[in-house]
Amino acid sequence: MAEATNDAVRDERPSYPSLKCSDIGFPECSHVAFGASEETLIRNAKYHAISTHSYTEESWEQELTSKINEWRRLIKMSFGKF
Numbered sequence: 502m503a504e505a506t507n508d509a510v511r512d513e514r515p516s517y518p519s520l521k522c523s524d525i526g527f528p529e530c531s532h533v534a535f536g537a538s539e540e541t542l543i544r545n546a547k548y549h550a551i552s553t554h555s556y557t558e559e560s561w562e563q564e565l566t567s568k569i570n571e572w573r574r575l576i577k578m579s580f581g582k583f
């Protein structure tokens with residue numbers, strides 16, 4: 502009978518973690534990376550960073566290693582697909 506239960510049923514849509522590019526150092530960029538899991542999200546963000554922001558595999562890995570804890574706080578769960 503609790504409302505929380507009803508909300509849980511209503512929100513059975515899958516949710517995806519997402520990360521705004523503008524939150525991780527590219528204020529001009531409107532790209533939002535997402536994935537089925539944090540791991541997929543980070544991989545998608547990497548492809549975007551390499552193709553759009555001139556990262557290389559090496560510079561991305563360095564950035565990831567130093568920023569991942571900060572980025573984790575910025576990752577938001579969103580319902581539905583973009």
Ligand SMILES: [Zn+2]
Pocket residue numbers: 522523527530531532549553554
């Ligand atoms: Zn971007």
